[in-house]
Amino acid sequence: MLVDDHAVVRAGYRRLIDAEDDLQVVADVASGDEACAALRDTAIEVVVMDLSLREGSGLEAIKRLLERQPQLKVLVFSMHQAVGYVTQALRNGALGYITKNSEPLEMIAAIRKVAQGQRVFSPDVAHDMACQAVQGDNPLDCLTPREFDILRLFAGGVQVEPMGDQLHLSAKTVLNHLSNIRRKLEVHSEMELLLLAARHGLVQWPSVMAND
Numbered sequence: 001m002l003v004d005d006h007a008v009v010r011a012g013y014r015r016l017i018d019a020e021d022d023l024q025v026v027a028d029v030a031s032g033d034e035a036c037a038a039l040r041d042t043a044i045e046v047v048v049m050d051l052s053l054r055e056g057s058g059l060e061a062i063k064r065l066l067e068r069q070p071q072l073k074v075l076v077f078s079m080h081q082a083v084g085y086v087t088q089a090l091r092n093g094a095l096g097y098i099t100k101n102s103e104p105l106e107m108i109a110a111i112r113k114v115a116q117g118q119r120v121f122s123p124d125v126a127h128d129m130a131c132q133a134v135q136g137d138n139p140l141d142c143l144t145p146r147e148f149d150i151l152r153l154f155a156g157g158v159q160v161e162p163m164g165d166q167l168h169l170s171a172k173t174v175l176n177h178l179s180n181i182r183r184k185l186e187v188h189s190e191m192e193l194l195l196l197a198a199r200h201g202l203v204q205w206p207s208v209m210a211n212d
Contacts, residue, residue: 001039001042002027003028003048003049003061004053004077005050017108023112025075028041032053032056032058035047039072040068045115047063048111049094057149058089059089060145060146062089071080073114075096075102080201081125081201082200084201086128096110099122127197139200150167151193151202152197
């Protein structure tokens, strides 16, 4: 099953995967809710999951799918390369993580490896994980997947109410999470939080400066 909120992207993935004799796309959907519904109706072995969905969160969707079918294998295929995204995806049960910079055949190989229960990372992700291991702990590792999602959206400029709508949370709950995030990360202002998010790859520096 393919989970990506861009129909054109899913169509391209489908053509690529269906061209392989041993692989077949049996469902392609745009959100976590649609993925859970498809899982009820279709025999699925591997999910190729994007993390940035317009409705809901890819991280949360991974968790929900594995709660329903623990033997499912999940491969994240995302534009995000930062180690924080990889850590949160693995915490929620993903087996592999490759970026959209990967060559098409690299994705095909990753699907086959994940289907066999093997961990797999694209070279850019593996490099960044190795560098992080040398540098020491990532402060974002203290965040829960929900908190990480909220920080990711906040750093990307999403306001509280739209953020709540996307994550199915009240505005008050979002604000409470943001308060907890600042406390955990020991920052005292929104700008400090944005700068910390930028240093760890959740947002590009120009985006941070634009929010100043």
